[in-house]
Amino acid sequence: MNRVDKLNKKQKTYMAHVKEFSVEEKLTSLVTLQKIESKLDEIHILKGELPMEVADLEDEIQGLNSRQLRIEEEINGVTDFIEQKKEAIKEAQALVKKYEKQSTNVKNNREFEAINKEIEMQQLEVKLAEKHIKDATDEIAEKAVALEKAKKNIAAKESVLNTKKGELEKIIVANEKEEKHFNKQAAEAREHVDNRLLTSYDKIRKSYRNGLAVVPVERDACGGCFYAIPPQKQSEIRQRKKVMICENCGRILVDEELNKGVTIS
Secondary structure (H helix, E strand, C coil): HHHHHHHHHHHHHHHCCCCCHHHHHHHHHHHHHHHHHHHHHHHHHCCCCCHHHHHHHHHHHHHHHHHHHHHHHHHHHHHHHHHHHHHHHHHHHHHHHHHHHHHHHCCCCCHHHHHHHHHHHHHHHHHHHHHHHHHHHHHHHHHHHHHHHHHHHHHHHHHHHHHHHHHHHHHHHHHHHHHHHHHHHHHHHHHCCHHHHHHHHHHHHHHCCCCCEEEEEEEEEECCCCCCCCCHHHHHHHHHHEEEECCCCCEEECHHHHHHHHCCC
């Protein structure tokens, strides 16, 4: 037997072992998955907006912390500037004393005027530095108010965050076991759903806030959008010979008996 014949034989053997699921079995698998994931949706609804609120608060607090750090760095920068100006004042005052001492030993008016100019220049430097210090001190006062406001804001947000986290933690703990149970069931159920149907199911499910992709026909209407289903189409749905779609909302339709027959625990 050549290589091609061996490959053909393996392929035939594989195909013989692949089970071809009926439409009814495919629909049953879909209904099972839908019911499991609807249970998970109920748990997520219990959490409500809390996960998103917690994430938003954490981001907001991170931004406020960055603002606080930036203000503190700015205050430190202005404080360093004030220290530099104080040193400049000391240097200028030292020069004034030096020039005043020299003025007692001048030999002529020209030297006296030159020394006086130097003294006036240093005195102006002192006044300018003092003005810079005053302006910088006012700036620090403003930044201190902003810093205190930022700290209070952070404390308030952290208090709310801790409350929200506590609420979320209680819900998670209360439903943790059940959620794990249904997550496991959902993973197993997905393995039994036809791949093409699963792709369609996921796409439809994402299109609706209630997550319903597979719905029963109830009181002659689609269980998702309540669009009236003609008797002939209802008959085809009950036969379970092919997958039927609601013409209005695009959801997969099943008969009420099949839907009720699928239970999960």
